[in-house]
Amino acid sequence: MATHVSPGGFLALCHAAICGILFASLIFTFFAAKVETRPGPLSAYGLLSAFLLGSTVCSLIYSDALNVETYFLAFSAHSLIVRGAFIAWIYYLLALTNFRIRRPAYFMFAFEFVRTILTVMYLETPHFLEIHDIERIAGPFGDTFTRAQSSPTALHNVVLLSSILHGIYMIIAIRDLRRQSDRRLSTSLEFAFVAVITLIAIDNIKDAFGIEAVYVSEFGLPIVVLALSSSLMDWIGAGQRARVSLVEREAHFDRVLDSISEGVISTDLSLRIKRMNAVAEELLPPSSPPDPLLEESIKLYNPIDGRPATWSSLIDGEDALVIYKGKNRCIFSIAGRTVRSPSNEPFGFVFVFRDITERKREEDMIRRDEKLRALGELSRGVSHDFNNYLAAIRASTDLLERKADDGAIRRRLIQHIKEAVEQASSLTRRLLPFGREEDARSYEELSGNYLIHETAPLIQTLVGNQITLEIVLGATHDRILGDLHELQSALMNLAKNAADAMPNGGTLSLTTMDARLEGERPALLIEVRDTGSGIEAARIERIFEPYFTTKPPTEGSGFGLPSVHRVISRHGGQIEVQSQLGEGTSFRLILPALATKPSSTKPKQESEENS
Known part of the structure; x- marks a missing residue:
């Protein structure tokens, strides 16, 4: 050492x-x-x-x-x-x-x-x-x-x-x-x-x-x-x-959200609110707790029957529902989407909604105006038929005065008067769909063949004698669940468009046949086909858009076909369109059929049930 x-x-x-x-x-x-x-x-x-x-x-x-x-x-x-x-x-x-x-x-x-x-x-x-x-x-x-x-x-x-x-x-x-x-x-x-x-x-x-x-x-x-x-x-x-950049991005994102006129709400998987913009905050109750449950904070109601609706039903879908702002009843178009992580795992939802109350009022007014316009056109043909019935009644009563002593003639004339009155009464009953509010519908089981049978006289009166009306009732599974008056109104809209496409006359055919929806579900197919001028291929994709019309502004409002699409969608059905310029157009309405025994192609006389 x-x-x-x-x-x-x-x-x-x-x-x-x-x-x-x-x-x-x-x-x-x-x-x-x-x-x-x-x-x-x-x-x-x-x-x-x-x-x-x-x-x-x-x-x-x-x-x-x-x-x-x-x-x-x-x-x-x-x-x-x-x-x-x-x-x-x-x-x-x-x-x-x-x-x-x-x-x-x-x-x-x-x-x-x-x-x-x-x-x-x-x-x-x-x-x-x-x-x-x-x-x-x-x-x-x-x-x-x-x-x-x-x-x-x-x-x-x-x-x-x-x-x-x-x-x-x-x-x-x-x-x-x-x-x-x-x-x-x-x-x-x-x-x-x-x-x-x-x-x-x-x-x-x-x-x-x-x-x-x-x-x-x-x-x-x-x-x-x-x-x-x-x-x-x-x-x-x-x-x-x-962190500073993140705070700035968060602040910028908040400003962007608040500048959007639509309401935006972001939630977790349990529908607990995590973020919303200023428009959405206006719908929250004043004393809402932090991170409240969406279902409990903002109530939804069906605009037709007023029954409560749920936010969860809007996930990956869209619907028009009622939200009350205080005592004011407002209709909102609400769309929900699932938010997913980069690994495609869902971790929340986002809902975007906008107030369409005023737009709905405008659409309702336009539809009422269209209905009144159609009623005016229909009334001209109906008045002619009604005058014929009145003339038959008057002729029978005049003859009855002269032949009052002959019992057999008197009974025959009284029977003619009753028949004329019944036919006039049937004609007025067919006009009822134009006097009903659209929201007052009720769905019931009815026959698709009977629907065509009952609507055909109104359509013939609407389109005039220069257009030949052909009826083919080929459906055997024609029992559906729907609103007779709504479906009649949809067919009348299609017939009116067909008549406009055949100003010099032509053939309008109404056909029922059996069909299949997705999943091989039985369905009723109603085809409305005309021999008119047809629709350009570039315009077919837009014909169901509101306000879109191929007619002059004084003749069309662009709500006829959207109304048809809305009615068929509410009945759970689909619409297919085929058209060829110069040859005509075919609208195929496919409605879910009820699982019942096949019915006769000859429609039952159900007028008494609906009188």
Whole structure:
């Protein structure tokens, strides 16, 4: 053992200064972690500083040790504490890359775990060096320090392998940071990475060749860790900038939502409100709790019968429903959509709705005007038929006055009068659909063949004698659930359009036949076909749009065919359109049929049931 020479104190002063700076790093990390919402890198940096603080203290002890036992104990503790520092180093890089480079990190954790086990198993050879003796050697500034006379063991190659693996891991981390376009952070880390690899390599080479000198890593590693504080500050600054940017985007998003005239509500999967714009907030009760349930906060009602409706029924669908603003009854068009994550997992819903109360009023007024216009046209033909019935009644009464004594003639004339009265009464009953409000409908079981049979006389009167009306009742499964008057009104609209397309006369055919809906469900098909001018292919896609019409403004409002589409949709049916310019147009109304026994193609006389 070398004789003791009192140290000059420079190395001890360096160790003490490093310990003080590392302790200051720990204090900074503690307070920064309390305000940072992502404490991962801060925690790793704090652990790294703590382990290096412990290793520096051990370095201070064995650098001034006066016997082999003290040196051995401090050097062994140093070898174990440095293992914890390297593990914290791996975790620090993993946290900086937002835990994306997991597989390389897990491999490094496993390697360091094995190396730690080996270190514990071979404590008699700390850092895989066999210590023979200690001696005091001269330092770089005229002072002295203690160093061991040692030789590397066979396991010392593990140390060299560790240096290589840590270098590879650092390269992977830098590449990942550059892919994030975080050039500032990756650049600040590059110097530290190169310095760490260089210092460890120097010490490993020195140990391999048995060179007794100051361990540069004792001072280099803590200094490198302090240099990492710049990368940590860059990381904290980037996080702060990201939070400010997020707050600005949130504020911009709120302004955009509030500028939208439609109401927007976002909910979670349990329909608990998470976000809404100003239009939607107007519908909430004044004393609503935070994050209220949508079903309980904003009530929906069916506009037809006033029954309550549910928001859940609107998910991935659309409907017009009533919402009350105070005492005011408002109709909203509401559409709901499922919000999905990038992995296509649903995590909420969004509902968009707009107030269509005024539009509904306008549409109702236009429909009433159309109905009155159709009634006016129909009344001209009806008045002619009604005058015929009145003329027959008058002729019979005149003849009855002259033949009052003949009982047989009198009975026959009275029968003619009754028949004329019954026919006139039947004619007035067929006009009832034009006097009913659309919302006053009631669905009941009826025959599609009977529907055509009852509507045909009205259609013939509406289109005039210059158009030939053909009726083909071929359906056997013609029982449907619907509103007779609504369906008659839809057929009258189609007939009126057909008549307009045949100003010089033609043929209008009404045909019923059996059909199938999706899922092979039985259906009734009603085809309305004309031999008119046809519709251009470019216009067929728009004929069911409100306000769209091919007629002059004084002749069409664009609500006839949308009304037909609305009626058929309410009955759960579909409409198919085929048209050829110069040859005519075919509207095929497909309605769900009831699962009943086939009916005769000859319609039953159900007029008495509907009188």
